[in-house]
Amino acid sequence: MNGTTTVSLVGVGGQGILLGAAVLAETAMAAGLDVKASDVKGMAQRGGSVLSTVRFGRHVYSPVARHADVVFATELLEGLRGLDLLVPRGTLVCATTRILPGGVLRGEEAYPDELAAAAAARGARLMLLDAETLAREAGNARAANIVLLGAASLVLPFSPDAWDHGLGAAVPAKILDVNRRAFALGRDAGARQEVDP
């Protein structure tokens, strides 16, 4: 709305949603934009659904928005839930990781399987990545969040320099190298999807 871009980051508590949001916010600031971000933490941290929102533009007023231009999901079911947050023809960048919620574990509910169809039905652009495998390749499975950010960087208006600056500002020094590799692998994987969807 009003020249402001909204990115929503969704996932399961413990997957590094807050760090992903911090990198994105630092990147947007490095690009000279106004940024506002909003995290929901506290109770949601313990394995529940987590949502972070980052908004950037020339001047950002509201820290939250009902709909996002890009949704970034570190888990498949949360990605499907995140489709509701997406503007028409927005982009969903989603990991293939599955974390079964309690109701599914106990056989009370079924884990849904229709992400691609649901995204197509909404006219959303879908980038689906095996982020965990790529992160392991980069050196740590926990860097899956940054793999996804690498893929998302293809649809966000920031230079490689700005991203690098963002990573350096938000990621602790001792895991920065792993995360730089994860970012690059994610960006490459995303680019391959773009030519061959």
Next chain:
Amino acid sequence: MRSHCAARAMAWSSPCRRAPPLIGYTLCPVERALFLSGNEAIARGAQRAGVRFVCGYPGTPSTEIVETAASLEGVHAEWCVNEKVALETAVGASLAGVRSLVAMKHVGLNVAADPFMTLSLTGVNAGVVLVSADDPGMHSSQNEQDNRAFAKFAKIPMLEPADSQEAYDFVAEAFALSEEFDTPVMLRTTTRLSHGRGRALPRVPVPAPELPYERDIAKYVMVPQNARRRNRLVLERLQKLRRRAEESPLNVLEAGTVDFGIIASGVAYQYAREAFPKAWYLKLGLSHPLPYEKVARLYQSVARVAVVEELDPFIEEQVRALGLPVMGKEVIPADGELDPETVFRALEPFLARRPPRRRRPVTPSAPRLATPPEVPAGLPVRPPVLCPGCAHRSVYAALQRHSLAPLGDIGCYTLGALPPLRALDSCLCMGASIGMMSGFNQALRRKAAAAVIGDSTFFHSGVTPLIDAVYNQSEGLVLVLDNRTTAMTGHQGHPGTGLRPDRSQGPAVDVQRLCEGIGVRCATVDATDHKALDAAIRAEAETPGLGVVVALAPCVLMVRERAGRVVVDEERCNRCGLCLDVGCPALAPGEVAMTLTDACTGCGLCVEVCRRGALTLEPAESRGA
């Protein structure tokens, strides 16, 4: 003085088409009128209403309510350590099925505000009535806050008696409202009502309904997903209460003979009535929520209307919000007490003026609500869960072997209320568990409930109710889940750890020694030792009196070394799912057998529930070797 008289109101205009009758207005045939203070009348009114639990903290002008109640047959009365604990204790007694009344002075409600605000959401089992005794003029107080704002703030009904007879009668009305609308009710008095004395005719007793305790996690455990639904019900309840206020004979329209009407409640009504005997009146007994239509009807009869109220323009602002011209605080003092002469001098010039132009009231429509009434069906929900290896899970497993209602508190362990554990029956506010347990057990006169409270919450506000339980000789089992941190918010320090925000080390308070110091039996056990934990909880559950078990195990997120790892024997596992009831997110059904993710810490709780011996714990040492 006169009590509210439905017949007189009817003579002027029927205020209600289907007014619920006032409760039990048959006079007691043998007793004559008593000469009672408002406070004595409230206590006797409580006894008449079948109230069996009365508590509070002394504070002028409320003190005599509990003192009088203590002298009445069939009523158990307690002084509590403070007003917060008093309210929580009353809520516990209500859960157990006993009508409960809690009394405090106005500033006491500041102390009790935490349970008070959320009690509006949970509602009650048996009725809960909170008496707030305000002190306009500060005869014996540090401020003169107008607690009517608290009723509006909490969105609960408020009754304001105007004399001793009403003080007596309104208690039964308040309990009926509390149970019908599933809400705490505020009975608001002021010094002149509480300490003023007058005639009061006893009435026939009203039997309290049988309301045995039924666990209802969605109603009593205020984690966000439950609280959102309850909050919606609160907003809907307020609309229903406003309709009741329109119909209620407690809100009386009284005809006059001059072109002047007065809206008033409580003792201010008596001042106005004496000053202007010929005026028309809207006397509000159920003064919150305000009955808009009755206000409008007064304006149909008279051109000039004034609100006579002590302290804040509580009613006046609501009348102005309807777009109606009204005389109020520009002439009636906004501080101190009123009296008939002050009211007369303030309003007399107003009568000589030309009446304002008549206007139609603009009543606000019901607010729109964002939360849907039911959880929308669709994708599987993902509520937060206890972490793999969390020791709280072991405590719940041990506690569930006993038939004690587990009353909870606020922290990670509140997640134990969610499926599949469903191991916690209540969560009202910080530190509420122990007071609620105390009231619950006092009401049933046996050890029927246990309190579950974390270490940080214990220091926040769990110590005072424990002192209270010692003083009042309550039965109970208190489980302090000591994970050596404030875990839910992200591992902050607290007095039990001595850790400061800059991670420097300060002195630490020992829970065990603190408990012993106040005279409570206390045992500390390693919560990762499931047998010892079970034995300690069993010992306390089966021993009369009050006892504390400190279940000690550092938060699993702070522990680097793992105890080991559980392995699955795929031959023996038949995927029966018994281990899934432990609620550990590291366990999941695989293709042929259960599987364990890397998140497994080797706590071994699932091993204990497996009946086929399919799960075994591989200690950490043997894996490396």
